[in-house]
Amino acid sequence: xxxxxxxxxxxxxxxxxxxxxxxxxxxxxxxxxxxxxxxxxxxxxxxxxxxxxxxxxxxxxxxxxxxxxxxxxxxxxxxxxxxxxxxxxxxxxxxxxxxxxxxxxxxxxxxxxxxxxxxxxxxxxxxxxxxxxxxxxxxxxxxxxxxxxxxxxxxxxxxxxxxxxxxxxxxxxxxxxxxxxxxxxxxxxxxxxxxxxxxxxxxxxxxxxxxxxxxxxxxxxxxxxxxxxxxxxxxxxxxxxxxxxxxxxxxxxxxxxxxxxxxxxxxxxxxxxxxxxxxxxxxxxxxxxxxxxxxxxxxxxxxxxxxxxxxxxxxxxxxxxxxxxxxxxxxxxxxxxxxxxxxxxxxxxxxxxxxxxxxxxxxxxxxxxxxxxxxxxxxxxxxxxxxxxxxxxxxxxxxxxxxxxxxxxxxxxxxxxxxxxxxxxxxxxxxxxxxxxxxxxxxxxxxxxxxxxxxxxxxxxxxxxxxxxx
Amino acid sequence: xxxxxxxxxxxxxxxxxxxxxxxxxxxxxxxxxxxxxxxxxxxxxxxxxxxxxxxxxxxxxxxxxxxxxxxxxxxxxxxxxxxxxxxxxxxxxxxxxxxxxxxxxxxxxxxxxxxxxxxxxxxxxxxxxxxxxxxxxxxxxxxxxxxxxxxxxxxxxxxxxxxxxxxxxxxxxxxxxxxxxxxxxxxxxxxxxxxxxxxxxxxxxxxxxxxxxxxxxxxxxxxxxxxxxxxxxxxxxxxxxxxxxxxxxxxx
Numbered sequence: 001x002x003x004x005x006x007x008x009x010x011x012x013x014x015x016x017x018x019x020x021x022x023x024x025x026x027x028x029x030x031x032x033x034x035x036x037x038x039x040x041x042x043x044x045x046x047x048x049x050x051x052x053x054x055x056x057x058x059x060x061x062x063x064x065x066x067x068x069x070x071x072x073x074x075x076x077x078x079x080x081x082x083x084x085x086x087x088x089x090x091x092x093x094x095x096x097x098x099x100x101x102x103x104x105x106x107x108x109x110x111x112x113x114x115x116x117x118x119x120x121x122x123x124x125x126x127x128x129x130x131x132x133x134x135x136x137x138x139x140x141x142x143x144x145x146x147x148x149x150x151x152x153x154x155x156x157x158x159x160x161x162x163x164x165x166x167x168x169x170x171x172x173x174x175x176x177x178x179x180x181x182x183x184x185x186x187x188x189x190x191x192x193x194x195x196x197x198x199x200x201x202x203x204x205x206x207x208x209x210x211x212x213x214x215x216x217x218x219x220x221x222x223x224x225x226x227x228x229x230x231x232x233x234x235x236x237x238x239x240x241x242x243x244x245x246x247x248x249x250x251x252x253x254x255x256x257x258x259x260x261x262x263x264x265x266x267x268x269x270x271x272x273x274x275x276x277x278x279x280x281x282x283x284x285x286x287x288x289x290x291x292x293x294x295x296x297x298x299x300x301x302x303x304x305x306x307x308x309x310x311x312x313x314x315x316x317x318x319x320x321x322x323x324x325x326x327x328x329x330x331x332x333x334x335x336x337x338x339x340x341x342x343x344x345x346x347x348x349x350x351x352x353x354x355x356x357x358x359x360x361x362x363x364x365x366x367x368x369x370x371x372x373x374x375x376x377x378x379x380x381x382x383x384x385x386x387x388x389x390x391x392x393x394x395x396x397x398x399x400x401x402x403x404x405x406x407x408x409x410x411x412x413x414x415x416x417x418x419x420x421x422x423x424x425x426x427x428x429x430x431x432x433x434x435x436x437x438x439x440x441x442x443x444x445x446x447x448x449x450x451x452x453x454x455x456x457x458x459x460x461x462x463x464x465x466x467x468x469x470x
Numbered sequence: 471x472x473x474x475x476x477x478x479x480x481x482x483x484x485x486x487x488x489x490x491x492x493x494x495x496x497x498x499x500x501x502x503x504x505x506x507x508x509x510x511x512x513x514x515x516x517x518x519x520x521x522x523x524x525x526x527x528x529x530x531x532x533x534x535x536x537x538x539x540x541x542x543x544x545x546x547x548x549x550x551x552x553x554x555x556x557x558x559x560x561x562x563x564x565x566x567x568x569x570x571x572x573x574x575x576x577x578x579x580x581x582x583x584x585x586x587x588x589x590x591x592x593x594x595x596x597x598x599x600x601x602x603x604x605x606x607x608x609x610x611x612x613x614x615x616x617x618x619x620x621x622x623x624x625x626x627x628x629x630x631x632x633x634x635x636x637x638x639x640x641x642x643x644x645x646x647x648x649x650x651x652x653x654x655x656x657x658x659x660x661x662x663x664x665x666x667x668x669x670x671x672x673x674x675x676x677x678x679x680x681x682x683x684x685x686x687x688x689x690x691x692x693x694x695x696x697x698x699x700x701x702x703x704x705x706x707x708x709x710x711x712x713x714x715x716x717x718x719x720x721x722x
Contacts, residue, residue, distance in 0.1 A: 396558070396559045398543040399519050399520070399543045400629060410564050410568070414561065414562060418563060
């Protein structure tokens with residue numbers, strides 16, 4: 001019973017923290033947000049943390065993550081490194097606008113909130129709460145269901161800062177927005193960031209969201225993002241996750257998509273102790289489309305859980321899910337894809353696919369693609385595979401002189417590629433290829449991502465030619 | 471002698487397929503191995519290349535003076551053995567360019583030759599493509615993915631040209647080929663042929679041998695070579711069919 005007591009201890013600790021710090025927590029609030037916090041903490045007290053008896057959490061063991069010792073920061077904290085040193089560089093050849101969180105708090109290099117000439121606003125959620133109450137009243141807490149699980153309620157109660165992005169109607173943002181969230185603290189942190197992204201009618205933006213660790217300290221990030229995509233707007237959302245093995249990331253993203261809007265989401269999970277990506281989208285207008293992709297490369301005792309819920313609420317919408325994973329050693333993965341086609345959502349096209357390669361007998365994958373259909377004129381399919389590398393292909397490669405280890409690398413790389421190929425920013429795609437190659441070769445360390453030290457050891461990799469450089 | 475196979479027995483899942491086979495191939499020679507389906511032709515080819523599960527229960531495969539039984543397939547390839555597959559496998563996501571570069575560089579590393587630079591490599595690829603009249607687009611695609619039968623076989627010959635093996639075993643490279651592809655394949659073999667290398671061409675039909683003229687023709691039947699002769703043996707087989715061999719054998 002000790003395990004349950006441990007998560008109960010954390011629950012009690014958090015409830016107490018909320019009571020003791022509620023003034024500090026709600027210091028930037030509009031009254032309706034403070035009210036939402038009160039309701040949310042009651043919800044959390046009521047439902048508590050998710051557990052293994054809940055269908056969505058069945059194969060994800062939270063006990064270790066919830067029994068860790070954590071502290072929380074109710075004010076910004078930087079740790080011992082200078083900010084400049086931490087945010088050293090960017091993705092090569094990729095010009096981005098960069099906004100960053102350190103230990104869950106927005107880093108303002110210039111101003112906490114920047115409004116560009118075209119009306120695009122980006123920056124700190126805490127600041128935006130104060131300055132744009134009308135936007136928050138309309139959207140904040142409206143897409144995420146706080147009662148879905150304890151983490152959602154907890155986040156709504158505690159969240160103080162995060163990213164805020166607002167793109168007005170008819171504005172196309174050319175440069176991708178790079179959102180970097182870094183943890184750098186000398187002891188275990190429990191952080192609860194919350195992001196709000198609004199895309200106006202006919203607007204377009206690309207976001208690259210990186211979650212990185214800078215040391216081997218444990219941390220727990222319970223992150224919730226709400227995204228509203230208005231009519232004809234287009235969002236591409238990339239997530240790069242490279243966290244240390246003591247890290248837990250609960251990453252829930254709630255999308256609401258209006259008529260003819262399009263979403264492309266791609267989660268690239270390279271490292272992390274326990275990562276859960278929950279993607280929820282409501283296709284709430286005809287002609288909306290959602291492409292939700294992911295690739296994960298896990299080893300040791302890492303665990304990744306990808307959950308996708310797509311609500312086809314209106315007719316003529318399209319959704320496509322593709323998740324591929326490579327699991328080595330004792331790593332484990334869960335894929336739960338749930339597509340709901342409501343009664344009036346005729347002419348729905350919905351596809352789901354999850355493919356896993358297990359490198360060892362001890363690696364595990366659980367796949368549950370699930371279609372729930374109430375309309376009668378739809379085209380839906382789902383499938384999942386869990387297998388080993390094809391021995392015929394291995395022999396073919398080896399018969400040409402390629403050693404078993406490199407043959408394996410070539411095949412794994414090719415397997416992961418199908419998802420990476422869907423990235424439409426060329427520079428980012430190249431960067432991700434490179435990271436995946438390094439990861440497969442065991443050469444990727446947690447600092448080696450988009451935000452940090454990208455000039456690190458760049459050993460040439462034998463089997464790839466960049467044709468543009470010849 | 472380049473290759474000497476002595477009393478070779480090969481089993482798959484405990485079932486003996488090759489049953490005491492002898493074969494000698496010298497550098498500069500082209501051998502044809504013919505025979506009805508299911509007599510052990512492909513098993514022999516895969517056993518030479520080192521396919522897992524093809525168990526050599528007794529006998530020797532001596533290549534350049536060394537018994538290669540038990541060697542890993544990549545080691546055999548680096549030593550200069552090449553297998554042209556009857557059914558080349560499709561490998562989505564691996565481009566032919568990267569595949570060949572990896573293979574060639576590993577082979578060169580093993581032979582203590584300097585690794586080719588990207589431009590040297592691409593130059594070599596262009597040269598071989600020209601030699602074999604292979605279209606440019608073929609090498610930009612994933613290995614064999616969506617290839618027609620003819621394209622797959624041309625790709626095998628292309629790989630052979632790139633890797634420049636000493637002993638090439640071509641397993642029914644002619645099966646499923648139209649006459650144009652057949653000519654391309656034959657041209658490849660004839661162009662690549664030197665005094666230092668050798669070819670073992672496995673085929674069911676005599677047709678290919680009109681284009682690749684063998685020095686010696688062997689008939690494989692029930693896991694053994696039952697007859698060897700000059701190229702006229704192939705014509706005799708074509709005219710009389712394999713039943714003729716079967717009858718002769720049962721009489722003997």
